[in-house]
Amino acid sequence: MKWISFNVDGNEQYGLYNVQEKTVAAVSKMEGSPKSFTEALGDPDFMEKAVRLADSAPRINESDIEWLAPIPRPLKNIFCVGKNYRDHAVEMGGKSSVPEHPMIFTKAPTTVSANHAPIPAYESLTDYLDYEGELAVIIGKKGKEISRAEAMDYVFGYTVLNDVTARDIQNRHKQYFLGKSLDSTCPMGPWIVTKDEIANPHDLGIITRVNGEIRQQSNTSQFIFPIDEIIHVLSKGMTLEPGDIIATGTPAGVGFAMNPKRTLRKGDSVEITIESVGTLTNKVQ
Incomplete structure (x- = not known):
């Protein structure tokens, strides 16, 4: 559904x-x-x-x-997992930057926007607006201290998410929140696919195209930390609630890691397709 x-x-x-x-x-x-x-x-x-x-x-x-957006106004910040694909961790910082534990940061609820909604270019704020195609998990019931064995019982479904990031702001402040939380920089959708329609969320192809060119191409089988472990870690001291959103990380191929850098500009179209979930399309304006 x-x-x-x-x-x-x-x-x-x-x-x-x-x-x-x-x-x-x-x-x-x-x-x-x-x-x-x-x-x-x-x-x-x-x-x-x-x-x-x-x-x-x-x-x-x-x-x-x-x-x-399927969840138009999240009650909490969006939970995000950093460097959850080994190849992306390496492209952003070398082999030494591959995390040993899930690396969690958040995006403000005001970042959320819909399929086909414009991504603001923020030309006066950033020179390096970047894309990150991700599978997002939607929590379906309240829980705390959730075991890995029970974690998938708390998943309602899945959607496509673009963790748009101002890289220079992110680097300047030595943490992720400001560079990740500009308004309307978390397009998601077009819908939530219920988990019963996804045979294995850890075996889904993911492709990000910019102006039709493939920039990211991978599979969720490449997660360093699977969804059950992420939910377990998040819920250790914090209550997860229905409607909470978890972005599971992005694969290699972000524009900031390219040489020369190929980050987003006004007029660019970003299309993220996740197998069995759907396609999210947004244009930078």
Whole structure:
């Protein structure tokens, strides 16, 4: 199943998207529905009912909606795993920079934007705006001190995420938050694919194209730290909640590591495709 959030005439809604028909079953219009998809995720009884009764929910054509990020306003910062592909760790700092433990940083909730939403160029702030194609995990239930054996039970589904980064700001401040948290620098979507549709999240091809040129091409089998370990580590002293977002890291091929550097400029189009999940497309403006 593919869950989306969207606007119709300025009203935020959510529902189940049908790729073949290009329609949405607007389950947010069902009686007793939570206001937002994040709230709906926290109500398992409603989610079960919504799936069961989706055929009777109002149908809306894709042409009549404005796409939003699947989680339009996260309640927490987006959790991000740095250098989770060995080849990317090496390209950014050599073999010595390959981490021994998951390297966690965050992006502010105000970074979140949708499929086809513009990425601001921020020409007055940065000379090195970069792309990072990533698989993102959406947490589906509340948990703390989650064991690795149980970790995947807490996953609701997956989406595509672009961890857009101002490299010079990141390097100047000697930490990641400011360079990662410019507004609208976390496009995600177009939908959340529920985990039952993904046979193995650790065997998914990922490709990032800039203006049609392949820049990143890898597979999630190359993760240094798998999803269950990441969830286990994050939850050791912190409660994970429905709607929390975890970006699992990016493979080699970022523009800042190239010689010469090939970071983003106004007019560039970035397209990230993850096997069995979908394609996220955004243009720098």
